[in-house]
Amino acid sequence: MKKPTLALACVVAAMVAACGGGSSPSGQAPQFSATLTTSGTASTTGTRWMNVKYGGSGYVPGLVFHPTSPNVLYARTDMGGSYRWDAATSSWIPITDGFGITEEFFNGAESIGLDPNDDKRVYLVTGMYDWAGPNGRLYISTDRGDNWTHVDLPFRVGSNDPGRAIGERLVVDPNQSSVLYYGSRTSGLWKSADYGQTWAQVTSLSTFQYASDQIPALPGRASGGIEGVLFDTPGTGSGSATQTIYTTVAPDYANAAGLAFNLYKSSDGGATWTGIATPVSGYHIPHMVRAKDGLIYMAFTRDMGPGAGGPGRLYKFDGANWTLLKSYDTQQWVNFGLGGLSVSGSGPTTRIALGVTNSWGNWQGQPIVQLSDDAGLTWREISSMTPHTPSEGDFSGWIDDVEIDPNNPERILHVFGGGVWETRNASAASPSWNLAVNGLEETATLALMTPPKGASYTLLRSSGDIGTHVQTELLKKPTRGPLGWFGNGFSADMAWSTPSYIAAIGSPVWNTPNVAGGYSSDSGVTWTAFAANHPDALANQGGESNIAVSKPGYIVWAPANSRPAYTTDNGASWTYTNLPALSAVGINRGYRVVADRKNPNKVYAYNSGGAWWNQWSDTAHFWTSTDGGHTFTESTSFVAAGALVADYGHSSVAVNPNAEGDLWVTDGFSILHSTDSGATWTRIAATAPVWGSNPTWMYPEVYGATSIALGKAPAGATYSSSIYIVGTINGVWGVHRSDDGGVNWRRINDDKHQYAGLGNLAADQSVPGRVFASAAGRGVVFSY
Structure with a gap:
């Protein structure tokens, strides 16, 4: 994602949320059985899936072209899957949507490797964090990502760690395709001789591996490790392994492993290695590339990135001599580093594209992508001052990968914090650039809400990094919302009787430091900040915050780890409710508040308990207010009905918009239903967690029921709404x-559309069979 700390926070929250759960209820709960009707194919209405459009918005650390096959291009994201370019439609095709609920940790790719001799074979090295979780995985496809198998790797991987654009760390020997090398962050250099099926550390370079308990103590909890591998060979497919190999070593790993150099060379296929003195020592080498004439170009930069700071240097290396081609020194207000690097051609007309990182803004002469057409003798800027609109996002900052199309040197792409930019006339005096993000959806969705039938919009989406948006058309980028107000959008709701009234909350940004919430009276076209914030909102900026709107101007605001408060004057003043204050329990807690859609005087509050380890100190709680959310009364039957303790991210509450007091809760394990505003509850025995090897007093490998939403029912339905859940039946x-x-159920997604997990649900109130869901770093998807 665009900001490293936020991307980290978003995914860590998802990881930590895997610690929700509780023990079995001690009493016998009222329940009734349910049956599952499975849908084997996605051929009927409401069982096909596609993205709601936003377009990009997330960080793409790497782009990888096949060296010989035109238009075979892949993009890897840090936490939202990988993509293949489709030239016919000028769009990206997601290739990891088939990853299942247990594969969320592997939904980011630290490196992509392509076989130069087989353009259908592609490899992904996955694993979200080097400092947490299991070892990495190698996913292998022989059909350009349509299908995958995987191998568990003997080392850890960090696709969302600092320095995630360094590399590519995975390379395939162009002369013997069965040979792969991988430069790991904390475990040295690794080699496979059997297409990635088995791996062994290249101990001839180093045997050093950080211990697992050492990694979290590293600066930024990340190591640069072995940063890249390059085969020095002019040809492909000889059948004999390439003998001349270069590998780069990050300064932290070199120090820890006792390696004296940042660059090593092997002339015997990796059997032995010789250190090579570099003109810059103690710097990272984010990219090194070989031109057709055998010259090697290497970027050096002080910081690891993303958006690495300088000083930065670009050198040309002929195997013995170094030639400085470009230099950025750190001066008073300039801290430019180097990131992306690509070359095309050979000799004195070699084209070099160089990404300059950490150069924020948009001003004449700003270095973003520097281009040379004479092997580095002269340079010109080709990206700065490119016309663009604010909705397209800034194009500077994290220029950590730049690629020249090997089959069309006029086409150059570069990454940034919001996706990919592309030009197809690089030689022009002022090249034209366009966002190349069609089909690429990488947003971390924190909340979704749908309006009643007749509203002039379809969906409210609250997201990490990009704030809150009002979606009026599903296949067009949204342009409404409190744009520029929030870094993270936490929650949004509308008055059901007057859906043109919308309220939203989020985390302030630098230019709106005190704006944590506001409202719109015209369906999101214009916005007014609340005159005052909830008293605890600025101090409790967590995704466990949410709001409920009962009628225009009447709002209940529940920040994370806080006591909810209400306003009756559009946020001019706030008064605490009588609900108990919450505090964090190792992870954040929060109330889920929701307004009854038939009776605006009724507001409900659900506290899921916090985390599985909190089950011995607390229970889940459900509260009802009949005075618009001012005072609440707790349900005495909720826990007795079987409600268990769960974390915020694995629990939810929904109201039936067609019946007063008709409530549904998922507590991570089961579904609970009340038809009398929470006075009594019935546990529906439809879902069950998959415990796997985990003990039942802890948390399951796969939860039973984590999200629920109610939407428009089809003609002939026996209940007034269709019910949707994310869960296990x-x-x-x-x-x-x-x-x-809730008597009978059928699955409406298939194994090709699992998105490495699905979170928040919101069901359409106008179109039967349409439900929206937040995918794991893959934006918002919907059924149709």
């Missing part, structure tokens, strides 16, 4: 739907 995880009040 008869051992099958996915999105399940019931049209008869």
Whole structure:
């Protein structure tokens, strides 16, 4: 994602949320059985899936072209899957949407490797964090990512760690495709001789590996490790392994491993290695590339990135001599580093594209992408001052990968914090650039909400990094919302009787330091900041915050780790409710507040308990207010009905918009239903967690029911709304739907559309069968 600390926070929250759960209820709860009707194909209405459009917005650390096959291009994201370019439609095709709920940790790719001799074979090295979780995985496809198998790797991987654009760390020997090398962050250099099936550390270079408990203590909890591998060979497919190999070593790993150099060379296929003195020592080498004439170009930069600071240097190396081609020194207000690097051609007309990082803004002469057409003798800027609109995002900052199309040197792409920019006339005096993000959706969605039928918009989406948006058309980028107000959008809701009234909350940004919430009276076209914030909002900026709107101007605001408060004057003043204050329990807690859609005087509050380890100190709680959210009364039957303790991210509450007091809760394990505003509850025995090897007093490998939403029912349905859940029924995880009040269920997604997990749900109130869901770093998807 665009900001490293936020991307880290978003995914860590998802990881830590895997610690939700609770023990079995001690009492016998009222329940009734449910059956599952499985849908084997996605051929009926409401079982096909596609993205709601936003376009980009997330960080793409790497682009990888096949060296010989035109238009074979891949993009890897740090936490939202990988993509293949489709030249026919000028769009990106997601290739990892089939990753399942247990593969969320592997949804970011630290490196992509392509076989120069087989343009259908592609490798992904995955694993979100080097400092946490299991070892990495190698995913292998022989059909350009349509299908995958995987191998568990003997080392850790950090696709969302600092320095995630360094590399590519995975390379395939162009002369013997069975040979792969991988430069790991904390475990040295590794080699496979059997297409990635087995791996061994290249101990001839170093045997050093950081211990697992040493990694979290590293600066930024990340090591540069072995940063790159380059085969020095002019040809492909000889059948004999390439003998001359270069590898780069990050300064931290060199120091820890006792390696005296940042660059090593092997002339015997990796059997032995010789250190090579570089003109800059103690710097990172984010990219090194070989031109057709055998010259090697190497970027040096002080910081690891993303958006690495300088000083930065670009050198040309002929195997013995170094030639300085470009230099950025750190001066008073200039801290430019180097990131992306690509070359095309050979000899004195070699084209070099160089990404200059940490150069924020948009001003004449700003270095973003520097281009040389004479092997580095002269340079010109080709990206700065390119016309663009604010909705397209800034194009500077994190220029950590730049690629010249090997089959069309006029086409150059570069990454940034919001996706990919592309030009196809690089030689022009002022090249034209366009966002190349069609089909690429990488947003971390924190909340979704749909309006009643008749509203002039379709969806409210609250997201990490990009704030809150009002979506009026599903296949067009949204242009409404409190744009520029929030870094993270936490929650948004509308007055059901007057859906043109919308309220939203989020985390302030530098230019709106005190704006944590506001409202719109015209369906999101214009916005007014609340005159005052909830008293605890600025001190409790967590994604566990949410709001409920009962009628225009009447709002209940529940920040994370706080006591909810209400306003009756559009946020001019706030008064605490009588709900108990919450505090964090190792992870944040928060109330989920929701307004009854038939009776605006009724507001409900659900506290899921916090985390599995909190089950011995607390229970889940459900509260009802009949005075618009001012005072609440707790349900005495909620826990007795079987409600368990869960974390915020694995629990949810929904109201039936067609019946007063008709409530549904998922507590991570089961579904609970009340038809009398929470006075009594019935546990629906439809879902069950998959515990796997985890003990039942802890948390399951796959939860039973984590999100619920109610939407427009089809004609002939026996219940007034269709019910959708994310959960596990008869051992099958996915999105399940019931049209008869939870008696019968059918899965409406298939194994090709699992998105490495699905979170928040919101169901359409106008179109039967349409439900929206937040995918794991893959934006918002919907059924149709």
